[in-house]
Amino acid sequence: MSVAQGLYLSVAKEFSETPGPRSREEGDWSGEQFLEDVLGPKFDQAAREGTTLMIDLDGTEGYATSFLESAFGGLARRHSSKRVLDVLQFKSNDEPYLIDEIKKYVNDASPR
Amino acid sequence: MRTAAGVLAAVFVVVCVAARQQLFGLRLNLETKPVEVATFLVTVFIAGFLQHYLATQVPDRRAEKNILIDNCRDCVAILKNCRDVFWTCYESGKMTKANRTSILGYVRSLANGLESLQAAIGLSQFASLNGKFQAVKDAYFNYKNSLTGGGFPAKPYRADALAEHESAYRALSNQLQALMFQINKQQ
Numbered sequence: 189m190s191v192a193q194g195l196y197l198s199v200a201k202e203f204s205e206t207p208g209p210r211s212r213e214e215g216d217w218s219g220e221q222f223l224e225d226v227l228g229p230k231f232d233q234a235a236r237e238g239t240t241l242m243i244d245l246d247g248t249e250g251y252a253t254s255f256l257e258s259a260f261g262g263l264a265r266r267h268s269s270k271r272v273l274d275v276l277q278f279k280s281n282d283e284p285y286l287i288d289e290i291k292k293y294v295n296d297a298s299p300r
Numbered sequence: 301m302r303t304a305a306g307v308l309a310a311v312f313v314v315v316c317v318a319a320r321q322q323l324f325g326l327r328l329n330l331e332t333k334p335v336e337v338a339t340f341l342v343t344v345f346i347a348g349f350l351q352h353y354l355a356t357q358v359p360d361r362r363a364e365k366n367i368l369i370d371n372c373r374d375c376v377a378i379l380k381n382c383r384d385v386f387w388t389c390y391e392s393g394k395m396t397k398a399n400r401t402s403i404l405g406y407v408r409s410l411a412n413g414l415e416s417l418q419a420a421i422g423l424s425q426f427a428s429l430n431g432k433f434q435a436v437k438d439a440y441f442n443y444k445n446s447l448t449g450g451g452f453p454a455k456p457y458r459a460d461a462l463a464e465h466e467s468a469y470r471a472l473s474n475q476l477q478a479l480m481f482q483i484n485k486q487q
Contacts, residue, residue, distance in 0.1 A: 209452065249404055251404075252452045253444055254448065283408050284411075284415050285415055285440070286411070289441055
């Protein structure tokens with residue numbers, strides 16, 4: 189019996205160790221940039237393949253509220269909160285509260 | 301304590317001697333009544349059991365309360381550090397890389413301090429208090445938003461950030477103080 193392996197995304201390795209502000213115009217490594225260049229395409233791939241996407245949040249300097257809301261809240265506005273939470277899984281040993289925080293932004297985001 | 305026990309023993313001996321000598325109208329009744337003996341033994345057992353229970357349980361609970369209250373104090377101390385670094389940034393009107401690193405570092409310490417506190421409450425005899433922890437968590441998310449939301453870290457704090465920060469700071473501080481009092485009140 190084979191077990192389907194989900195996709196994996198490490199923010200520190202595949203994006204930046206110093207995640208930045210909310211939008212591209214505010215500076216480098218923004219939540220908007222992360223959503224459009226990394227998270228969005230990976231999420232679409234996972235959704236197409238009917239698998240999960242594990243987001244590894246460890247190894248960075250830390251996450252600002254603005255970055256998290258822009259990236260994960262933005263993803264929920266594109267799709268829906270339920271769909272995002274069905275596909276995404278999280279790993280955060282450095283700061284376990286980040287997982288609840290992200291889920292809060294996803295649940296608070298309403299599709300536009 | 302020893303003096304009181306000595307006085308009671310002395311009174312007991314004096315009364316027994318007086319009853320044996322039939323002084324003051326006292327008399328010794330040497331008839332054995334099984335029900336009274338059983339009642340006496342049960343009373344002695346309850347007294348001994350209660351003493352043992354209180355002697356072991358009360359210090360344990362006090363020690364656990366002290367550990368949890370110390371954890372709360374640590375969180376309050378980190379929260380004060382967060383406020384200090386906010387003030388430094390706010391007064392300088394700049395958001396340097398060092399400021400950003402410092403703020404994110406303190407916010408992470410605060411989050412992990414609260415997480416440790418929540419875990420410790422769950423492991424203690426006061427696990428029912430974990431139901432009240434959501435309010436602390438919500439206040440923390442709100443406080444983090446006041447520090448790292450908006451234009452952070454691209455822009456310095458705006459003038460209205462001060463009021464927002466102080467309000468969120470007070471709310472989280474009050475939640476932690478209330479939690480400390482609730483821990484202390486636990487029976």
